[in-house]
Every structure is written in structure tokens, then in C-alpha cells.
């Protein structure tokens with residue numbers, strides 16, 4: 001059985017104080033029926049790892065370098081993330097694809113770096129509004145997944161989570177309906193069968209895009225939705241833990 005995961009992507013929002021307050025709020029209300037993860041900005045990762053102290057909240061990064069080490073000013077390697085206790089990292093978030101021209105090939109290289117260092121990659125996929133209006137959402141997501149499906153081994157897939165985040169639902173207050181989300185999650189799972197039936201059955205597929213406590217329960221009860229990747233609502237400990245309990 002796939003265990004639910006509720007993950008908070010803080011994006012570029014944090015301070016030492018906020019990291020402390022948010023995490024103590026989350027730690028005080030930890031659910032036992034689902035896994036919880038937070039993705040703070042790089043400077044707060046060590047603080048977050050220290051605060052959770054292995055207490056059932058995974059700490060992840062929002063990005064990772066494509067290279068191991070060396071003259072790559074401003075980059076943070078998978079080895080460094082592993083060294084400070086990161087166990088997960090986001091890859092290919094739509095903001096990185098749109099604002100920093102991250103390609104499907106970049107995503108593959110970054111996933112390989114993470115897997116090499118034992119870090120779980122949470123790969124984000126999703127279509128824009130124009131693409132959905134043109135009924136191209138499945139072909140877009142299929143294209144975003146195709147290199148991963150073609151290149152990664154079954155063992156690599158054990159370190160993979162997919163997050164379906166329709167771009168039109170991110171930060172807009174407009175959530176995909178449970179039917180729309182379930183439809184795409186089922187499609188993604190059918191694509192994963194190209195790797196193997198086991199990978200399709202075992203890989204967790206999260207939904208992201210304006211998830212709130214009020215919408216979480218119905219989304220998470222869909223058969224192919226294994227939890228959520230939460231942006232704005234993860235910055236409020238009460239709202240985030242309510243989503244975890246949904």
C-alpha cells in the first residue's frame with residue numbers, strides 16, 4: 001500500500017523565526033496515518049533538520065545542482081544536501097521550468113544526482129492553462145515524464161515521487177476538481193507501467209495546486225492521489241496540519 005505524504009513547499013518564504021514557529025506547530029500535531037515533509041529554502045534546511053530531530057518529518061530541498069562539486073557559483077550539490085540531513089528534494093517545479101528554463105533533461109540529470117546520494121526526488125509535472133484548453137494536458141505530462149521513464153532503472157524509481165501540479169492551479173486559489181486530478185493521476189500511473197507494473201503500483205503521486213484543508217480530504221480520497229504538495233497553505237502551521245489530518 002502507498003502511504004499518504006503531505007509535503008509543504010515553502011518556496012522563497014522563511015526566516016529563522018518562522019522556521020522555528022512553523023515546525024514546532026507541525027511537530028505538535030503530527031498525524032500518524034501519513035508521512036509529512038517540509039521543503040524550506042536552503043539556508044533553513046539545517047535548522048529544520050535539527051528541529052525535527054528525526055521525529056517523523058522529512059526535510060527536503062527545493063532544488064539541486066546538476067554537478068557533484070566545483071566551480072558552480074551559487075549551486076548546492078546533492079552530496080551537500082545529504083550531508084546536512086536532507087532526505088528529499090523537489091525537481092522540475094513549474095516555477096523553475098518557467099523562470100529558470102529547467103528542461104526535462106535537466107530534471108533527469110538532477111534526479112540522477114539525488115538518487116546517487118540516496119535522496120528521494122519529488123519530480124513536478126503539469127500543464128499550463130493554454131495546454132489544458134487545447135486538450136494537450138496528457139501529452140504535455142507524458143513528454144515531461146518520458147526521459148525519466150526511458151532512462152531510470154526500477155531501483156532508481158524506488159527513490160522517486162511524482163507531483164502533479166497543474167500550473168493554472170498553483171497560487172491561484174483554483175484547485176483542480178477531484179475528478180480532474182484523479183484523471184491525470186490515473187494517466188500518470190498508466191504511463192509508469194511502461195517502466196513496470198511494480199513501479200506503477202508503488203510510486204506515490206502527489207497533487208499540488210491551491211490545496212487547502214477544505215479541499216484536501218476529497219482530493220486525497222481519490223484512488224490514485226497519494227497526498228499533496230502544498231505551497232501557500234504550508235506556511236500556516238494550523239492549516240498545514242489540518243491538511244495532514246484530512
Ligand code: 13P
Pocket residue numbers: 009093165169170171172173208209210211229230231232233
Ligand atoms: P500553492 O499551494 O500555493 O498553489 O502552491 C502549490 C505548489 O506550487 C507547491 O509546490
